[in-house]
Amino acid sequence: MKVIKGNIASPLGFSADGLHAGFKKRKLDFGWIVSEKPASVAGVYTTNKVIAAPLIVSRESMKKAQKMQAVVVNSGVANSCTGSQGMEDAVSMQKWTADKLQIDPDLVGIASTGVIGSLLPMDVLQKGLAKLVVNGNSDDFAKAILTTDTAVKTVAVTEQFGRDEVTMAGVAKGSGMIHPNMATMLAFITCDANISSKTLQLALSQNVETTFNQITVDGDTSTNDMVLVLSNGCSLNKEILPNTAEFEKFSAMLHFVMQELAKKIAKDGEGATKLIEVEMLNAPNSLDARMLAKSVVGSSLVKTAIFGEDPNWGRILAAVGYADIDLPVDNIDIYLADIPVMLTSSPVTFDEEDMQDVMQADTIKIVIDLHAGESTGKAWGCDLSYDYVKINALYRT
Template sequence: MQVIDGNIASPLGFSADGLHAGFKKRKIDFGWIVSEHPASVAGVYTTNKVIAAPLIVTKQSVEKVQKMQAIVANSGVANSCTGIQGMNDAYEMQKLTAEKLGIATDLVGVASTGVIGDLLPMDILKNGLSKIVINGNAGDFAKAILTTDTTTKTTVVTEMFGHDEVTMAGVAKGSGMIHPNMATMLSFITCDANISSETLQKALSAKVETTFNQITVDGDTSTNDMVLVLANGCAKNQEILPDTPEFDEFVAMLEYVMADLAKKIAKDGEGATKLIEVEVIKAPNSLNARMMAKSVVGSSLVKTAIFGGDPNWGRILAAVGYAGVNIPVDNIDIYLADIPVMLASSPVNFDEEEMQDVMQADAIKIVVDLHAGDSVGKAWGCDLSYDYVKINALYRT
């Protein structure tokens, strides 16, 4: 597998565009992704019981036709908690996009992100649709879905399947309300592989738990979270079937793209100054490992300690203890950036000056060794800074 420069339209047969329609004052806030022909599709959606109208509409279409040819998205207005009018607006957003492209309505997925409770301004939506084009500025789509993000998040990889090169590209947004399953997160992945919707869904479902569902910024789960994967077959490779070496290669591509995007989301948490990666090793099983890793990275006390440069291993051990996993806790090792701070559940003297240098890095890795099995789990998050409070206290103003 090779990582390359590119954008969401890098796979064969895809195009994209992004522009300023007026949902936000100045920034690019509207975009679409279009495939030459209907693509296989797979999706996962928020676990919040309150689900935004665009997600309901998109999920209905995916389940109905199991194909998708376009995704249209806006930022600035989430069209969530907007009642019957919000549902009508989401259906209209889908219908108007389909009419512009000359395709069936159910082949369009819709997504919105931004302020909850505001109705979608349909005049602004129509303005955006009047200006957007096929084969536009594909790089601007990544900007169109941002809210409080400070940077775009894109990943592109290629892999050979026999004599055919397959390209996969992913784009995501997410900065606050990040606590999957999933996060205030939108992610769209395009691929030119020949694979059925059913097999694509199997691949997505297999790896979303270890990637997007292992990030946390602030413990909140949004109403608008969604991941959609489209594969249009334009690479003309032999169809990828389940339980084959080719399927395993495809899953590895998808896992890389999702994990890379997940880490970029965690690093760009609202007000964040450091990326935190927690790896739990030698656990009884992978679920236990993931639960503990996420418990540590989600701890507000751990987050604030990392922000302050404090190697407070006691907070890490406490988060391990309340993760809900029944294991012995008398033989646990904890490492901060490869420096042991606790061995066999007892404190270790370490060089304070060396540790201070380590804690200033923009990425901090915590390793927890349980000595209780052979399984591993990872989770990603960020520190909790003064700016996080400022950003969210003033979000609507």
């Protein structure tokens, strides 16, 4: 697998565009991804019981068509908790896009992100849609879906399948309300591989637990967000089938793209200054390992300690202890980077200058060895800074 410089339109047969329509005051806020032909599609969605209108419409259309040819996205207004009018607006957003592309409405996925409780300004949407073009500025799509993000989040890779080269690309937004189970962000992945929707869904479902579901910024689960994967078969490779070496190779590509996007989201948490990676070793089973890692990275006290560059291992151990997982706690080792701070559940004296260098880094790695099994798990998050409170206190104003 080769990492390339690209964007969401790098796979064969895809194009994208992004622009400023007026949902936000100045920044790009509207865009689409278009495939030259209907693509196989897979998706995962928020587990929040309050589900925004765009998700409801997209999910139902995906069930009907089993394919998707375009995704249109606005940022700035979430169209969530907007009642029957919000549903009507979501359907119109889908239909107008389909009319412009001259395709069936059920082949169009829609997504919105931004302030909850506000209706979509439909005149703005119509004007913006009129300006979108096929084969537009593909890099601008990644900018158009952002809200409080400070940077675009993209990744692209290629892999050989026999004589054919398959390209996969991903783009995501997410900075706050990130605690997915699935999924508390918008993420879109395109690919030109020949794979059915059913097999694509299998690959997505198998990889989501160890990637997007292992990040947390603030413990909140959004009402809007989802992950969509489209694969249109334009690379002309032999169809990828389950339980084959080709499926494993495809799954590895998807896992890499999803994990890289997940880490970029965690690193760009609102007001964040550091990415935190927690690796749990020798846990009773893989689920326990993942949940324990997520408990540590989700701890507000751990997050604030990391922000303050304080190697407070007691907070880390406490987060392991309250994770509601049955395991012995008298033989735990904790490392910050490669420096042990606890061995066999007892404190270890460490060099303060070496530790200061570790804590000043942009990425803080916490390794916890439970000595309670053979399974491992990882989770990613960010520190919790003064700016997080400021950004969210002033979000509407």
